[in-house]
Amino acid sequence: MKPALRALSPASWRQSFSLDGRDVARWFPGHMAKGLTKMRSSLRRVDALVEVRDARIPLSGRNPLLQESLGLKPHLLVLNKMDLAELSAQKKIVQRLEAEGLRNVVFTNCVTDENVRQVIPMVTDLVASSYRYDRQEDPEYCIMVIGVPNVGKSSLINSLRRQHLCRGKATRVGGEPGITRAVMSRIQVCERPLMFLLDTPGVLAPQIESVETGLKLALCGTVLDHLVGEETLADYLLYTLNRHQLSQYVRHYGLAGACDDITSVLKQVAVKLGKTQKVKVLTGTGAVNVLQPSYSAAARDFLRAFRSGLLGPVMLDQDVLQSCPPSSDP
Ligand SMILES: Nc1nc2c(ncn2[C@@H]2O[C@H](COP(=O)(O)OP(=O)(O)OP(=O)(O)O)[C@@H](O)[C@H]2O)c(=O)[nH]1
Ligand SMILES: [Mg+2]
Incomplete structure (x- = not known):
């Protein structure tokens, strides 16, 4: 009889993944550092940040560097690719994020546009509650979209345009990390309120917290596969x-x-x-x-x-x- 697979019993399966010798530092390409510098300099122009994470890694998918250098603005967290995530622990995820100070969270699918309509009202409420001055005097909103590579930042912008302006793609989308290479000019996503979004390149921290976090990020396509x-x-x-x-x-x-x-x-x-x-x-x-x-x-x-x-x-x-x-x- 041909042994099709060395079918081990689950009891003998690995309890941990051998991680030795992997150099996670090499996974951080130079263009990301440039992107971050440009994002910092554009920060003055923006009213709020929309951070996009992959819903499969709602906690490990964060970039501590982004929070440190951009974290002073009102912040909405979009957990995208909800269609790919097993969300039975959704309540626990939200509680854990709240404990980290992230109180404004929405799960989305930017391919089918699911829940994307919630984004603009959430952003406008957030801005209204964060600034003392009257927004009537300043009818425009400028929002920066941030996150690690390939999580769907550009897809979110295109999805918002489909939902609110009935217009097509304004920014390029792709299955590999590093599709958006520069901080783009403002892209209109809504008429009332008048809202513009800044698309940005995905940025990974040069020091990923642990090799396992690095592997999770890589599994979700945030670094080029051949680097791992x-x-x-x-x-x-x-x-x-x-x-x-x-x-x-x-x-x-x-x-x-x-x-x-x-x-x-x-x-x-x-x-x-x-x-x-x-x-x-x-x-x-x-x-x-x-x-x-x-x-x-x-x-x-x-x-x-x-x-x-x-x-x-x-x-x-x-x-x-x-x-x-x-x-x-x-
Ligand atoms: N299944 C699924 N795929 C999605 C979703 N949103 C985006 N994608 C896909 O994810 C890939 C990356 O999308 P992009 O919008 O280019 O991601 P990005 O964050 O702008 O990527 P960079 O510019 O490289 O940082 C594309 O193949 C999209 O079609 C989603 O909600 N579900
Ligand atoms: Mg992009």
Whole structure:
């Protein structure tokens, strides 16, 4: 009988992910530092900040640097990509954010525009309650959209324009981090009230808090995959799915069972998808080409399937949430 997968029992699965030797510092490209300097200098012109985070990492997806240098303005937190997030602990997430001083939070999906209509009323209320002077004298709102790369900042701007102006795209969107490279000019998103948004490039902190936080950020596509290594990232994804008992990947790829060994999983995925590569092998009679599974192509497919929601919704910050002190609420 062919052993399709080294199907280990969950009891023998990894309890932690081996992180040694990974240099998270290299994941911070230079253009981000420039973006941050430009954002600081544009800060005077803005009435409030809209911070966008990936709803799958509502806590680890923060950039402490942004809060430190831009945190003096009224602040709305948009937890975007809610369609990809497992939100059964939504109340706990909101409580935890409140404890960090983030009281204005909205969950959105900028592809389907879900909850996006709540953003402008929340921003106007926030501005009205934060400034002493009468806004009637200053009918324009200028808001800066901030966040780590690839969380949907530009998508939010486009979604707001669809909702309030019935107009199309004003700013470029893409599946990779680093699509927006410069602090853009003001983009109108609403007529009444007259509101302009400044799109900004995604900025990661040069020192990511821990390698695990770095891997979560990478899984959500905030750094280029090759900087981390596609197979490493696929391994962290497998470890995460198994730890959260999410076995949709087994059905998606028609595997024999859940497994904690990335080499076995990628081999099966490559064979199922027909992703093979020619490799020269030296034999006694000379070199011959043999077809081998392409582990890197399988890793890319595994990551793509996860990021497009095909492996089911996840909450990557479950560990951080579980480490919360119990709520004092009844
Ligand atoms: N599933 C899902 N995908 C989304 C959502 N919002 C945005 N995206 C996708 O996420 C990717 C990144 O979106 P962008 O709007 O370019 O993100 P950004 O934050 O502006 O990225 P940078 O400019 O690179 O910092 C794109 O492929 C979007 O289509 C959402 O709510 N759900
Ligand atoms: Mg952008």
